Each structure stands twice: as structure tokens, then as C-alpha cells.
Amino acid sequence: MPFDTKVPGVTILAKVTPEYAQILTPEALTFVATLHRTYEKTRQELLQRRVQRQLQLDQGQLPDFLPETRAIREDSTWRAAKPAPGLQDRRVEITGPVDRKMVINALNSGAATFMADFEDSNAPTWENNLSGQINMKDAIHQRISYTAPNGKQYNIRKDGKIATLIVRPRGWHLDEKHVRVDGQIVSGSLFDFALYFFHNARKSVEIGIGPYFYVPKMESHLEARLWNDVFNTAQDYIGIPRGTIRATALIETILGAFEMDEIIYELRDHSAGLNCGRWDYIFSFIKKLRQSAEYVLPDRSDISMTTPFMDAYVRLLIKTCHKRGVHAMGGMAAQIPIKNNEAANKAAMDKVYNDKLREVKAGHDGTWVAHPDLVKLALKVFNEHMPQPNQLHVRRDDVHVEAADLLNTDVKGAITETGIRANVSVSLIYMEAWLRGAGCVPIHNLMEDAATAEISRSQLWQWAKHQARTNEGVAITPAYLLNVLDEEIEKLAKEMGEQRFKASKLIQAKKHLATQITGQDYNDFLTSLLYDDIVELEQIQARI
The missing domain is CATH 3.20.20.360 (Malate synthase, domain 3)
Structure with a gap:
């Protein structure tokens, strides 16, 4: 009841x-x-x-x-x-x-x-x-x-x-x-x-x-x-x-x-x-x-x-x-x-x-x-x-x-393949944990919450949108980022082993992240994007 x-x-x-x-x-x-x-x-x-x-x-x-x-x-x-x-x-x-x-x-x-x-x-x-x-x-x-x-x-x-x-x-x-x-x-x-x-x-x-x-x-x-x-x-x-x-x-x-x-x-x-x-x-x-x-x-x-x-x-x-x-x-x-x-x-x-x-x-x-x-x-x-x-x-x-x-972006630095892969990897790891119900996750010796994943996926979107280039001159296109996403998933799968990988939420995380890094669709918050996946509604719609 x-x-x-x-x-x-x-x-x-x-x-x-x-x-x-x-x-x-x-x-x-x-x-x-x-x-x-x-x-x-x-x-x-x-x-x-x-x-x-x-x-x-x-x-x-x-x-x-x-x-x-x-x-x-x-x-x-x-x-x-x-x-x-x-x-x-x-x-x-x-x-x-x-x-x-x-x-x-x-x-x-x-x-x-x-x-x-x-x-x-x-x-x-x-x-x-x-x-x-x-x-x-x-x-x-x-x-x-x-x-x-x-x-x-x-x-x-x-x-x-x-x-x-x-x-x-x-x-x-x-x-x-x-x-x-x-x-x-x-x-x-x-x-x-x-x-x-x-x-x-x-x-x-x-x-x-x-x-x-x-x-x-x-x-x-x-x-x-x-x-x-x-x-x-x-x-x-x-x-x-x-x-x-x-x-x-x-x-x-x-x-x-x-x-x-x-x-x-x-x-x-x-x-x-x-x-x-x-x-x-x-x-x-x-x-x-x-x-x-x-x-x-x-x-x-x-x-x-x-x-x-x-x-x-x-x-x-x-x-x-x-x-x-x-x-x-x-x-x-x-x-x-x-x-x-x-x-x-x-x-x-x-x-x-x-x-x-x-x-x-x-x-x-x-x-x-x-x-x-x-x-x-x-x-x-x-x-x-x-x-x-x-x-x-x-x-x-x-x-x-x-x-x-407050808008001064005179920032010394570059866009690197290492930075791209780090953004993809951290986003995946955090989103996977969040989908399992963990909102605070140790990643690479840092205790990360949603903010790090938000920065990471937003940078990927921004770079794809404006066709930015890495410090080696590689164009950051949607296809390039989606390929990196595939490679990072494969890397995580190898690290975890087949059984742990299948039991994880990484494929679900990948599906969502893929929609956010092409410079097209952009959800205001990852937490809003993922929320429906953790909602468990009882079947009592007649009472609504």
C-alpha cells in the first residue's frame, strides 16, 4: 500500500x-x-x-x-x-x-x-x-x-x-x-x-x-x-x-x-x-x-x-x-x-x-x-x-x-590531449558513481563532487563548439571527442575487469556524457541530466 x-x-x-x-x-x-x-x-x-x-x-x-x-x-x-x-x-x-x-x-x-x-x-x-x-x-x-x-x-x-x-x-x-x-x-x-x-x-x-x-x-x-x-x-x-x-x-x-x-x-x-x-x-x-x-x-x-x-x-x-x-x-x-x-x-x-x-x-x-x-x-x-x-x-x-x-581570461596555459582525456575520464568516473548513489568520490587522490565533473564536461563542450586546437595543433571536433570517449571507456573497462565493468554504471554514464561534449546539446546541470535515472517512483500514479 x-x-x-x-x-x-x-x-x-x-x-x-x-x-x-x-x-x-x-x-x-x-x-x-x-x-x-x-x-x-x-x-x-x-x-x-x-x-x-x-x-x-x-x-x-x-x-x-x-x-x-x-x-x-x-x-x-x-x-x-x-x-x-x-x-x-x-x-x-x-x-x-x-x-x-x-x-x-x-x-x-x-x-x-x-x-x-x-x-x-x-x-x-x-x-x-x-x-x-x-x-x-x-x-x-x-x-x-x-x-x-x-x-x-x-x-x-x-x-x-x-x-x-x-x-x-x-x-x-x-x-x-x-x-x-x-x-x-x-x-x-x-x-x-x-x-x-x-x-x-x-x-x-x-x-x-x-x-x-x-x-x-x-x-x-x-x-x-x-x-x-x-x-x-x-x-x-x-x-x-x-x-x-x-x-x-x-x-x-x-x-x-x-x-x-x-x-x-x-x-x-x-x-x-x-x-x-x-x-x-x-x-x-x-x-x-x-x-x-x-x-x-x-x-x-x-x-x-x-x-x-x-x-x-x-x-x-x-x-x-x-x-x-x-x-x-x-x-x-x-x-x-x-x-x-x-x-x-x-x-x-x-x-x-x-x-x-x-x-x-x-x-x-x-x-x-x-x-x-x-x-x-x-x-x-x-x-x-x-x-x-x-x-x-x-x-x-x-x-x-x-x-x-571579473571577465579577464588572460590565462597562461594550453589545451592538451592529457587535459582532454583527464576531463573525459573524471566525468565518466564521477557520473558512474553518482548514478550508483555516491555524490562524493575519491578520484586521483582528490575528493571530488559534482563541480569537477561539471567543469570537465563544460570544457569539452566549449572546445568542440569553437573548434579549439590542442597545443600540438589537433582540431577538437565532436568526432575527436567521441573517439576519446570510446578509448577512455575501453581503458576503464580493462582496469576494472569484465565482471566489475558490467556491474558498473559506466555505459549509462557514457551515454549521457556523449550528449554533452559535441558543442551542441548542453544541459545546465549534470545533476539535472542524470536525476531521472535515480528516481524510483512507486506505481501509484492514480493518486497524483
């Missing part, structure tokens, strides 16, 4: 276990439905606005600072909310998916905060999403534990020195197709936010840290305004003061970079600052400007934080945040320890050290790592150069960034 939500108009098109039912209570689903009915129309209008903006970009209308919001940018008197309890010192934040073992290890890691991710490092299967909500509730109530298959026990520390929990729901563009309200598919953003908030907001207030969020993939201040409206409605709904919620906005789109002041302004009573979502930012830069040959980039390995458009983005973010009294968070160190190769491990750790040193000297208030073993290294750098809780006093009045600086 299908699950009876006991809420008029709300239908669950997925299996609901007794454990999931503790999350999908009538009261929680009523809250989901309230947010959907209040804000779905606005969400759809904003998504359509993205489509129209892309058409303008395709026609050559470049991004620029908005003339209609100039007064907000130039008014030096307004400030956002002061840092909330548990967020004053964020010098090292660890991030990762919401599986139970990861949650415990992250909370125990010694990092200041843990961003539990329902977005880019989570493949949004029904099981992942609902078990993730269970894990969040158990974490906030400090009763989370885990027994590994080998019998090893995992529990959170008893000394109280656990990371402050911050939750990242999915972006506005993603749906939760297992849930319908009045026959309409529910927003993945609102679903993730609503269930976490409803079950954990009061407990967060009780323990004095939260509820806190990261909000991803925004392309305009109007999308931040929508989040702010959702926050106000949610706080009013359960009777906690407005401003209790705090949210850090990831600046991981080129369009968002032109509206940093405005995004903070829209969220100001709930703002906890901005974060340099740098890998997604590169992806967005390529995606949004993909029709122009002027913005063709070299191998992604040649694009660093000192690349002009990336350097300008970081400097502007730090200046903007500190001008408004909020944190400017640095980017991800995706490296993972390399066992049994001391030289390679040292080289990787040196790279992390130098990256974090650059960030703290630039004025960042904290940084991200993807692995617990990197927490101590990042802490060492920030403790040495930032003895105080943050660097809000570093105003960066020396920074003056124009629109042209």
Missing part, C-alpha cells in the same frame, strides 16, 4: 520505511506543503529568469554590475547581522555528504564547523535524502552513532568539542520528484530545508547554535530574496525570532559575483557571509559564456586562484563581506592523504598549505577542507596568521574590481 501522508494534497511516490516515517510526519509534510504553496510560483519565475538571462548572454550581452541596485552597493552605512553563536570563529570548515559515518567523523574532526551537504556531494536518491535527514536529527540531538560492517564503533565526542553543524540544501533548480503537493513536483531546496528546519530548529536554539545553512548556486539577489522570505516564513511558522536562522551564500556563479553586495543585503538579518565556491565558479564562467570564443579556457589544471578572473572574484568577495561585517570564507582543499607514497603525499600537503596560506593572507576568515586529516594542516596555517577569531577588520580598501576584471 502507498504511504498515507495524512496531509491533503501531499503525495509521496516512494517507499517510506518506519524510519523515514519519523521524518515524514504529517506535521513536517504540512510545513513542506506550506512552503511549496507559498513560494513555488516565485521559484519558477526565477528559473525562467535564468533562461532569459542566458539568452541575453548568448547574444553577447556580458554580465555587469546592476545599475538599478547601485545605491545598495554605494551605501557604506548598512551592515548585516553580527556573527551568530558558533559562527564567530570559522577558521576551518569541513564539508561532506550526509551519510552517517561521515557526519560523525566530521563533527569529531576538530574543524570549527561542518557543512553537511544535501547538494553537490550527495547523489539525491530517496534513500540518501531521507537517511541524511535522520542523521541530521540524530546529530543535532547528539545521539548519533554508527557501527561499521567490521564492528568498529563511531560516536561523537563527549567533551563537547564538536563542529557547529551547517546544512546545505539543494539549489533552486533541483526538484524532489518523489514528493508532490497538489500534483506539482516539490522543490528540492524547500524539501531539504523544510524537513531539517522543522525537526531541528527548536533543538538548535536550545543548544545555542543554529539553525544554520549554506545556500548554493544563486544567480541573482532576487534568488537570495526568495531564501530570505522562506526563512522569515519558517521562523514565524514555529515561533522563533526572525534572524535566528543564519545562511552563508556560496558565490559560485559568474552572475552572482556581480551581485555580492545585493545578496548580502537581501539576506542581511540572516546573513553569515559569502563563500568562494571556486570550482563551481569556473564551471559557471564557462557555462554562461560558452557561446563566445573569447572565453575559451585552457586545461582546467592551468586555471588557478591567481588566474585574473579568479583573483578578482576573491578580492572582491573579501572586500564586500568585510565592508558589511560578515565572513568571507575561502575555497575547498579537495586533496586526500596519499598512503604508501611519502613524496606524493608531501607534494599534495604542500599544495594545501600554500593554498591556505594565500587565503589567510588575502583576508579570508576561514577555509574548507574535504578530509578530516587536512583539518590540522589548515588550522596550523590559520592559527599562525589569524590569531583572532576572524579578519573582519581587514577591509581591503586597496581593492577596486571592475566588470572587466
Whole structure:
């Protein structure tokens, strides 16, 4: 029998276990439905606005600072909310998916905060999403534990020195197709936010840290305004003061970079600052400007934080945040320890050290790592150069960034066959894992999430579209890339062996990737492209 939500108009098109039912209570689903009915129309209008903006970009209308919001940018008197309890010192934040073992290890890691991710490092299967909500509730109530298959026990520390929990729901563009309200598919953003908030907001207030969020993939201040409206409605709904919620906005789109002041302004009573979502930012830069040959980039390995458009983005973010009294968070160190190769491990750790040193000297208030073993290294750098809780006093009045600086592609580098093959291989490996339900994947000694696959396939599309050439003069045509795709599949098949290869999702991944690298069809997000493949709808269509 299908699950009876006991809420008029709300239908669950997925299996609901007794454990999931503790999350999908009538009261929680009523809250989901309230947010959907209040804000779905606005969400759809904003998504359509993205489509129209892309058409303008395709026609050559470049991004620029908005003339209609100039007064907000130039008014030096307004400030956002002061840092909330548990967020004053964020010098090292660890991030990762919401599986139970990861949650415990992250909370125990010694990092200041843990961003539990329902977005880019989570493949949004029904099981992942609902078990993730269970894990969040158990974490906030400090009763989370885990027994590994080998019998090893995992529990959170008893000394109280656990990371402050911050939750990242999915972006506005993603749906939760297992849930319908009045026959309409529910927003993945609102679903993730609503269930976490409803079950954990009061407990967060009780323990004095939260509820806190990261909000991803925004392309305009109007999308931040929508989040702010959702926050106000949610706080009013359960009777906690407005401003209790705090949210850090990831600046991981080129369009968002032109509206940093405005995004903070829209969220100001709930703002906890901005974060340099740098890998997604590169992806967005390529995606949004993909029709122009002027913005063709070299191998992604040649694009660093000192690349002009990336350097300008970081400097502007730090200046903007500190001008408004909020944190400017640095980017991800995706490296993972390399066992049994001391030289390679040292080289990787040196790279992390130098990256974090650059960030703290630039004025960042904290940084991200993807692995617990990197927490101590990042802490060492920030403790040495930032003895105080943050660097809000570093105003960066020396920074003056124009629109042209954010679009400056004076990048030293080349397109190489090695870079092409790396993009194909990483895309395949990540997509295959995602289709199996794993959104955070170790590849070549890096902990990768969707952003790396997005950059990789977008570069391939861009190179094919503009008939770019390798450093050896080889034309990058659709036929050339499809041939490389065949060769990389064959290579992976040999490495895996026949049995493992047949059991994998690589052929499925190849089918999807082949549609994205010819310079013709282009899906805005791989996660949207692949999502239907992991949706498991119950056959109860008559109830929709």
C-alpha cells in the first residue's frame, strides 16, 4: 500500500520505511506543503529568469554590475547581522555528504564547523535524502552513532568539542520528484530545508547554535530574496525570532559575483557571509559564456586562484563581506592523504598549505577542507596568521574590481590531449558513481563532487563548439571527442575487469556524457541530466 501522508494534497511516490516515517510526519509534510504553496510560483519565475538571462548572454550581452541596485552597493552605512553563536570563529570548515559515518567523523574532526551537504556531494536518491535527514536529527540531538560492517564503533565526542553543524540544501533548480503537493513536483531546496528546519530548529536554539545553512548556486539577489522570505516564513511558522536562522551564500556563479553586495543585503538579518565556491565558479564562467570564443579556457589544471578572473572574484568577495561585517570564507582543499607514497603525499600537503596560506593572507576568515586529516594542516596555517577569531577588520580598501576584471581570461596555459582525456575520464568516473548513489568520490587522490565533473564536461563542450586546437595543433571536433570517449571507456573497462565493468554504471554514464561534449546539446546541470535515472517512483500514479 502507498504511504498515507495524512496531509491533503501531499503525495509521496516512494517507499517510506518506519524510519523515514519519523521524518515524514504529517506535521513536517504540512510545513513542506506550506512552503511549496507559498513560494513555488516565485521559484519558477526565477528559473525562467535564468533562461532569459542566458539568452541575453548568448547574444553577447556580458554580465555587469546592476545599475538599478547601485545605491545598495554605494551605501557604506548598512551592515548585516553580527556573527551568530558558533559562527564567530570559522577558521576551518569541513564539508561532506550526509551519510552517517561521515557526519560523525566530521563533527569529531576538530574543524570549527561542518557543512553537511544535501547538494553537490550527495547523489539525491530517496534513500540518501531521507537517511541524511535522520542523521541530521540524530546529530543535532547528539545521539548519533554508527557501527561499521567490521564492528568498529563511531560516536561523537563527549567533551563537547564538536563542529557547529551547517546544512546545505539543494539549489533552486533541483526538484524532489518523489514528493508532490497538489500534483506539482516539490522543490528540492524547500524539501531539504523544510524537513531539517522543522525537526531541528527548536533543538538548535536550545543548544545555542543554529539553525544554520549554506545556500548554493544563486544567480541573482532576487534568488537570495526568495531564501530570505522562506526563512522569515519558517521562523514565524514555529515561533522563533526572525534572524535566528543564519545562511552563508556560496558565490559560485559568474552572475552572482556581480551581485555580492545585493545578496548580502537581501539576506542581511540572516546573513553569515559569502563563500568562494571556486570550482563551481569556473564551471559557471564557462557555462554562461560558452557561446563566445573569447572565453575559451585552457586545461582546467592551468586555471588557478591567481588566474585574473579568479583573483578578482576573491578580492572582491573579501572586500564586500568585510565592508558589511560578515565572513568571507575561502575555497575547498579537495586533496586526500596519499598512503604508501611519502613524496606524493608531501607534494599534495604542500599544495594545501600554500593554498591556505594565500587565503589567510588575502583576508579570508576561514577555509574548507574535504578530509578530516587536512583539518590540522589548515588550522596550523590559520592559527599562525589569524590569531583572532576572524579578519573582519581587514577591509581591503586597496581593492577596486571592475566588470572587466571579473571577465579577464588572460590565462597562461594550453589545451592538451592529457587535459582532454583527464576531463573525459573524471566525468565518466564521477557520473558512474553518482548514478550508483555516491555524490562524493575519491578520484586521483582528490575528493571530488559534482563541480569537477561539471567543469570537465563544460570544457569539452566549449572546445568542440569553437573548434579549439590542442597545443600540438589537433582540431577538437565532436568526432575527436567521441573517439576519446570510446578509448577512455575501453581503458576503464580493462582496469576494472569484465565482471566489475558490467556491474558498473559506466555505459549509462557514457551515454549521457556523449550528449554533452559535441558543442551542441548542453544541459545546465549534470545533476539535472542524470536525476531521472535515480528516481524510483512507486506505481501509484492514480493518486497524483
